[in-house]
Amino acid sequence: FKLEKEIQDLVERNSENLLGLEFIQSEVSVDKYRLDSLCFDQETNSFVIVEYKKGSSYSVIDQGYSYLSKMLNNKDSFVLEYCKKKKVSVDIEIDWSQSRIIFVSPSFNSYQKNSVNFQDIPFELWEIKRFSNDSIALNQHLSQSNQGIKKVVKGKNNVIDKVNREVKIYSEDYSKSTYYRSNN
Numbered sequence: 183f184k185l186e187k188e189i190q191d192l193v194e195r196n197s198e199n200l201l202g203l204e205f206i207q208s209e210v211s212v213d214k215y216r217l218d219s220l221c222f223d224q225e226t227n228s229f230v231i232v233e234y235k236k237g238s239s240y241s242v243i244d245q246g247y248s249y250l251s252k253m254l255n256n257k258d259s260f261v262l263e264y265c266k267k268k269k270v271s272v273d274i275e276i277d278w279s280q281s282r283i284i285f286v287s288p289s290f291n292s293y294q295k296n297s298v299n300f301q302d303i304p305f306e307l308w309e310i311k312r313f314s315n316d317s318i319a320l321n322q323h324l325s326q327s328n329q330g331i332k333k334v335v336k337g338k339n340n341v342i343d344k345v346n347r348e349v350k351i352y353s354e355d356y357s358k359s360t361y362y363r364s365n366n
Contacts, residue, residue: 183288186236189310192318193232193286194219200320201284201308203230206267212252212259220263228280229253229260235287242290243297246283246305253281286310290323299327 183189190208197205203221206229210217219232231249253260261276282304285294290307298305307323 186234189286190218190234197221207263210263212256215252217249222264226280227275227277230282230284232284235285242285242294242305249283250281250304284308295323299325301325301327
C-alpha cells in the first residue's frame with residue numbers, strides 16, 4: 183500500500199467481509215478529532231472506530247483511549263451518524279460497554295504490539311497485506327497476556343479510568359458469562 187487512504191478505502195468497501203462490521207461513515211469529526219471510519223457491530227450492538235496507519239511510529243494507546251473517551255462523552259453524535267446512515271429513528275439500543283477501536287496497518291512494531299498485550303484492553307491491532315495477485319490477508323494480533331490493564335492504570339489516568347469503567351471486554355465464550363472487565 184502506498185497510501186493510508188488505500189487501506190481505508192479497501193476496508194470501508196469490504197468491512198462486512200473483512201471485519202464483520204457494518205460501515206457507517208468515513209472521516210467522522212468529533213470536537214477536534216477526526217475518526218477514519220465509524221462502523222457498527224450488529225452482534226454486540228456497539229460502535230467500532232477503525233483507524234488506519236501506514237507507518238509504525240505512533241501510539242495506539244494514546245489515540246485509542248482519546249477516541250474512546252470522545253465517543254463515550256459524545257454518544258448522541260454517534261447515534262445521529264448511525265441514524266442518518268440507516269435512515270431510522272434515534273430509538274435504538276446501543277451497548278456502549280462493547281465499544282472498541284480497531285487499528286489496521288501493514289505492520290506494527292514491537293512497542294505497539296506490547297502496548298495492547300493485556301487481556302482487557304478495548305483495542306485491536308490488525309495487520310493487512312496485499313499480495314501481487316491482489317488478494318488481501320487481514321490478521322489480528324492477539325494478546326498473549328493474562329494481565330489486565332485495569333490493575334496497572336487504576337487511579338493513575340483519569341481518561342483511561344473513565345473508559346475502563348464503561349467499556350467491558352468479554353471473552354470469546356460469552357455464553358459462560360466470563361468477562362475480563364467489570365464496573366467495579
